[in-house]
Amino acid sequence: MAEHGAVRALVEAIGRDFAEFAPPPPRTGGDGPLGWPGYAEQRARAAERTGSEESVLCGRARLGEREAVLIAFDFAFLGGSVGQDTGARVVAAFEHAREQRLPVISLIASGGSRMQEGIRALQQLQVIARAGLRAGEDGIPHIAVLRDPTTGGMWAALGAAADVVLAAPGARIAFGGARVRSSGEDGDDFRAEGKLADGQVDRIVEETELPGVLTELVSLLHPARPAAPEPAPVPAALGSVTSPETxxxxxxxxxxxxxxxxxxxxxxxxxxxxxxxxxxxxxxxxxxxxxxxxxxxxxxxxxxxxxxxxxxxxxxxxxxxxxxxxxxxxxxxxxxxxxxxxxxxxxxxxxxxxxxxxxxxxxxxxxxxxxxxxxxxxxxxxxxxxxxxxxxxxxxxxxxxxxxxxxxxxxxxxxxxxxxxxxxxxxxxxxxxxxxxxxxxxxx
Missing domain, CATH: 3.90.226.10 (2-enoyl-CoA Hydratase; Chain A, domain 1)
Incomplete structure (x- = not known):
């Protein structure tokens, strides 16, 4: 079975009736914008291994009584790296969420920008950040799940920008990957547990608990709300009912x-x-x-x-x-x-x-x-x-x-x-x- 099946199994475990979006027309052909030798063959091998033409799977699924847009990265496809076509798929998913008033769940496992596409790949961080910001300005909630590993641009431009950030236990999370960090450190500061302690992650969630946690969040944060909500009622008294004398x-x-x-x-x-x-x-x-x-x-x-x-x-x-x-x-x-x-x-x-x-x-x-x-x-x-x-x-x-x-x-x-x-x-x-x-x- 293609390795990509693991990512599809993940999204299908999270939500029922998952339907993949038709991807935007491809922008990258041959050896890419830099003419990187052998890049076309690398992509072909990754596609054969994973069963996908890109490093991200986008679609919509039902979680409980609500629907959500899912963006799932496949680390088996060139390390979940982001190129021009990856960016186009992520942007299209956010646009669909805006049009249909659906929350976004991003399941991230990425090593960052794809070096074989150079600055064109790096620019996708701006493109993705802008798409997420526009959705947020329209009241679309974004929930990120940081899987192992989440490093580089997709931590900075997508994961860290989410409204609620969940993480897998022990997941490697850092802006600089282990091979490019100036120090040889690889302790908790670079993992989910350290990010939780430092206030950068809201909760660490086991994969078996993820469907239930995401269903609860989608129910609470779903954007179908009245334009002018009523104030929250005042809580009832639980303690003394008599006022203090002095x-x-x-x-x-x-x-x-x-x-x-x-x-x-x-x-x-x-x-x-x-x-x-x-x-x-x-x-x-x-x-x-x-x-x-x-x-x-x-x-x-x-x-x-x-x-x-x-x-x-x-x-x-x-x-x-x-x-x-x-x-x-x-x-x-x-x-x-x-x-x-x-x-x-x-x-x-x-x-x-x-x-x-x-x-x-x-x-x-x-x-x-x-x-x-x-x-x-x-x-x-x-x-x-x-x-x-x-x-x-x-x-x-x-x-x-x-x-x-x-x-x-x-x-x-x-x-x-x-x-x-x-x-x-x-x-x-x-x-x-x-x-x-x-x-x-x-x-x-």
């Missing part, structure tokens, strides 16, 4: 280890959800949970703080989630719970100020409605960045303040014994936030 009591309740946390609220709110993680710039913050879920039959995006100081990676991940939801027309729910932004030297080096600015900008620029529930600590600008202007609610277990009362005492050079008095002066209780016009109401 400011200090509000702070103590918000800091209590016994009150409901973000995962408790997400579990109660969503019937199912898919989490994404990482800022795509080398960072991951486990204290910020982002993703998409289903609530009463509707898809809602979420960004939730879990009570820790939020790092630059956490803010950038939240901004990434909000921008993606806005592009796909999905309403956003944010859960605020942080003592504040991380303020150590590592946070400053990683750009905590610009990262917070990204979230402020994402919320301010969102065309979809953003709903916020403050479920615990609302620590200054690090909490405010995720709060929706004019649509913020608060639980009875929460507070929100321009500064923590202990920090206020330090700044004012007051005795620590005066912290409770400062908590009163800050007017940070839930009922104070409603009275001052910051919150719309207390969820009980």
């Amino acid at each position: 400011g200090m009591r509000a702070v103590e309740r918000a800091r209590s280890a016994d009150r409901p946390r973000a995962r408790d609220h997400l579990d109660a709110y969503f019937s199912n959800r898919f989490e994404i993680g990482g800022d795509r710039a080398g960072g991951r913050d486990e204290g910020v949970i982002c993703g998409f879920g289903e609530h009463d039959g509707r898809v809602v995006a979420f960004a939730a703080q879990t009570g820790t100081a939020t790092t630059p990676a956490g803010f950038r991940t939240a901004a990434r989630l909000i921008r993606l939801a806005d592009r796909l027309g999905i309403p956003v729910l944010t859960l605020v719970d942080t003592p504040g932004a991380a303020n150590d030297a590592a946070a400053e080096r990683a750009g905590v100020g610009p990262a917070i600015a990204e979230v402020f900008g994402a919320v301010a620029g969102a065309r979809v409605p953003v709903t916020t529930l403050v479920i615990g600590e609302g620590g200054s600008g690090g909490a405010l960045a995720l709060a929706a202007p004019d649509n913020t609610w608060v639980t009875a277990d929460a507070y929100f303040a321009v500064i923590a009362p202990e920090s206020a005492a330090a700044i004012l050079k007051r005795d620590p014994a005066e912290v409770p008095e400062l908590a009163e002066r800050l007017k940070l209780r839930p009922q104070d936030l409603v009275e001052l016009g910051f919150a719309r109401g207390i969820i009980r």
Whole structure:
């Protein structure tokens, strides 16, 4: 059986009724644009070995109740390399997705641009990147699956540009392939596990789990949505129903280890959800949970703080989630719970100020409605960045303040014994936030 059968088996396992697209007319004949000696024979041998005329298989299939466009690379065909005809097929697949309003799933295993076609091959990175960008601007989601290996141009122009990035366990993923890297390193930094730790991959998925995971994602991110979605409903209260008597009591309740946390609220709110993680710039913050879920039959995006100081990676991940939801027309729910932004030297080096600015900008620029529930600590600008202007609610277990009362005492050079008095002066209780016009109401 031709080796290409393995790729066809993969796409047929992922989706039912796979139908391959008719490829665009070939542009590369003979020994190609460079007249590379023996190139025609190389392509002929690859075609005989794999049963395909090119390194990519494109078509559409049904995943659950939805359809999607699939772009699958065949590493057995000249290392999954990209030439002019490969690029034309990928572009045509994205165009079909735009016309039919279907999500795109790219299954990548590629060594990069095809050297036998030189600069004509390298230019395909621009062509493919532009096709993906145009589809994204039209609200078409792109899910990439990084298989072994994914290196060079298809990591940079296709895989890393996807909205959600999955990876096979142990897959080699790097811009420079092992044979051309300046160092002899080949550890986790160049594999799926390292990319996950560095926030460049959302999840590592076993091949047996891939059909179910992709079906769930296609269901959540499918682009058939109303032009103006309704705001996400406010989650129900899970903790106290009575407001705190004093400011200090509000702070103590918000800091209590016994009150409901973000995962408790997400579990109660969503019937199912898919989490994404990482800022795509080398960072991951486990204290910020982002993703998409289903609530009463509707898809809602979420960004939730879990009570820790939020790092630059956490803010950038939240901004990434909000921008993606806005592009796909999905309403956003944010859960605020942080003592504040991380303020150590590592946070400053990683750009905590610009990262917070990204979230402020994402919320301010969102065309979809953003709903916020403050479920615990609302620590200054690090909490405010995720709060929706004019649509913020608060639980009875929460507070929100321009500064923590202990920090206020330090700044004012007051005795620590005066912290409770400062908590009163800050007017940070839930009922104070409603009275001052910051919150719309207390969820009980």
